[in-house]
Amino acid sequence: MKSIIIGLVIAISSFSYSQNCNYIFLGELKDFHDGTPIESATIYQKESGKYAFSDLDGKFKIENLCAGTLTLTISHANCDTKTVSFEINGDTFKTILIEHHIEELKEVSVIAHVDQKETKTAQETVLKELTLKKYSALSIGDALKEVAGVSSINTGSSIVKPMINGMHSSRLIMLNNNVRLQDQDWGIEHAPNMDINAVSQISVIKGAGALAYGGDAIGGVIVTNPERVFLKDTLFGKTTLSGQSNGRGYSANTKLSKYTKKGWFASIQGSLKQNGDFETPDYVLTNTGSNSKGFTFRGGKQNFESGFEVFYSYLNNEIGILKASHIGNIGDLVSAINSLEPLVIEDFSYDIDAPKQDVTHQLAKAMYYKRFNNFGKVNLQYDFQNNQRFEYDIRVGDDRDKAALDLKLQTHTLSSDIVLDAFSDYKLKFGIMGRYQNNFANPDTGVRRLIPDYDKYDFGVYATTEHNLNSKMTLDFGLRYDFNRIDAKKFYFTSRWEERGYDEDFSDLIIDDLGTQLLANPVFDYHNFSVSTGFNYQLNERHSFIGNYSLSSRPPNPSELFSDGLHHSAARIELGDLRLTKETSNRVSASYIYNSKQFNLTAEAFYNHINDYMFIEPTGIEQTIRGAFPVWEYLQTNAELYGIDLSANYNFNAHFNFSNKTSFTVGNDIENDRPLINIPAFNTRNSITYTNDWKQFSASLTSDWTFEQTKYPDNNFETYIASIDETVLVDVSTPPSAYQLLNFYSEVTLKTSDKTNLNIALSVNNLLDTNYRAYLNRLRYFADDMGRNIMLQLQYNY
């Protein structure tokens, strides 16, 4: 049929060729999205070399056309240039749709220096590749500390969990290329499984304002995105090699990307990192080596109207835990706290022995989108994650090389969203999400399960809207509902079940009685409603104000519900509680932003009130054959967190720049009138940077000053140590002293050819080799933090 038409057209056109050249072409230019006419577009007629312009109604007219092909190239300030051809065999009228949409253009064309923010009214900071590349040999948690108000809670130097305004773990959502990371994030010593080298841009959103990602982000959302897709025929890559003195570490990372004009793209990336034992100024931190292997593939087609993407990521981290932190009982903990140096110090080694973690995270995603005329864009995504976590403890006999913890967490998610952006003054987005998760705790470890087997079902639906009142004021509003069901099967010691009083409240959950152990089948449902609303007011070029309120709730995580046993490195018995309910946060925030050529300032304030805030606290002592242990129980209280984050930047002249990042956070347990544990102390980071156009040279000196945390709960306790026949005070609460670290960073970029360059960066962290311990490092009882570290990094861009 098609060929007949084409044949007919050719026949007609060849027939009409003999006719005179008097045909008229009437064109009408319309926006693809909303059909509004496009005025003042330039229309270039290739055959005659003449130009035409569209009028107020988007119309234009070309006269004196001959029969044959008419090729028009349409260009407009806010549009991608489009070329169309028509066969002319008489007077013709055509509507031509063009892409008039500045927002989307940023996605598909090469425009530098555009902060693609995820939200309009939340406190959001974007970190770009230029910043991230400094952390290639470190972790994502280290890089995030570039944002004022973001700190980290560490286990040694390799396990770095980001903390936003004093909140971490399950209170944060982490997204990797639009996939919510599911990697046992409840664990304080479980670092996010994300390779910083696979990421091009990170957005840190404080609070729960970004409802599209989830309703339980009481602390915030961290969105990481891979490289933007370029719509041109190009092939480029980069290779980074680095070495560091502390830990004698080295790393290599390489990435190759291919893009085509038609929108096809493919990108592969791989990275390897290895380091041995880190060192403090005075001694080796035995067994702190780590080894990391990462690989990602991304490919697909991205056009304005439709596209798809497949993404796969693999990351394996093997991380040694400081040997001196393995303790047997309270007596050992007391000796460790009282000793100035760790109790085990051996010679430097790359070996990673127990205690250690070996975690493999795999993520696969397929995404498809289509844009509909006069409507908007529909996305559909399926993703699968497989998280395999092994933790090895110091064990004896046949079990020596057997993992003490073996958890496999598998997650399937199907999600879809619709963005209605056809209207010029407001934007609507709807989304729906379904998730199934299965956790399997392998019994072959021969150690009672820390976290039980469970199935989890999540369902979420949300709507957000953005309304541009006028050129200065933008309002947004969002609503979300989430349903969560957790269906677990857990063995309890009969004695524990009764001690908790579960035999009275939950006797119907028992499905098997093995005498000393009971098998329970708790099934809990949670319903959560979240709301977010705010404004963004741009007073003028310099001043703008942002305000936001959000309501969010978080159901208890598996650890808060089910923990039940001895936590070796902390020498405490941790107990979850089946009676816990969700916690609910009401957060208000306000920001003031000042922008000028010379000076930039962002001041962010927040107040977060959390009802039924879940936390862990010591409640008593229990005797075991290893000795006495304090019991820490998950409890709920009403809490408040508030604080201010400042970020300022001042340019003295073209070469010198001063910047400051300061954050101050307070956390209180309102019911018991005492401070919350693990709240970051006042921190201020000041940098002075010199830049020069010569080889894009820059050098900066940064002072990172962390005050002593004076607001902390006193969880100290007294214990009788039988072997020395003494009752001693176990000080697990007092924070370490303040410390100031100096860091140096310098780089040059050498042009190696037209399209290639070599970036050389030299950095020295802890320049003065200062001895310090950080309050937010869980290994602070056992050893100092890292000493001086000199790093050299070569990045070849081609």
Added chain:
Amino acid sequence: MKTIKFLFITVLSLSALTSCSSDDDTPEAVNEEEIITTVRLELTSASGDVVVLQSQDLDGDGPDAPDFSTEGTILADTEYTGNIQFLNELENPAEDITEEVLEEGVDHQVFYTFTTNNANSSVTYTDIDADGNPIGLSTTFNSGTTSTGNILVVTLRHEPTKSADGVSTGDITNAEGATDANVTFTYNVN
């Protein structure tokens, strides 16, 4: 129309996903493999009298405190051969962890510390590991004089520094390492 169809398929497939149910596998119970539930010190005199001091905690890290029991009577001024046993009675039959301690003798040592010693009792090591240092599984126990309320603390340390000052004679002060068992025996000498 196409849009509606697309949306419809999306919603349908989402609901299909959320409604899929898992197979109801019952997990296997784990009987803790290495946990020490029982520390049993058996004292045998030359005449064949046997005294047993035992501390037993059958719920491991559970809330119940260890049970202490004594069988037999310790006689004054008597030399006993001491043998200590570490058992995991959560397994059936009970696992004898003493064997592992013996096999990895260089990485273990048992310490006997008197916190109240009215009897003036003493314990001396009678075994050695591959490096010639004591392990402390076999001992000689001298009961001392008639008295009540004597307290003996028995500690099993993993990876102690056996070369440290006093460790080979049974002084725990400089031993370091991680504690695997720490029990308190109260006894009378008659």
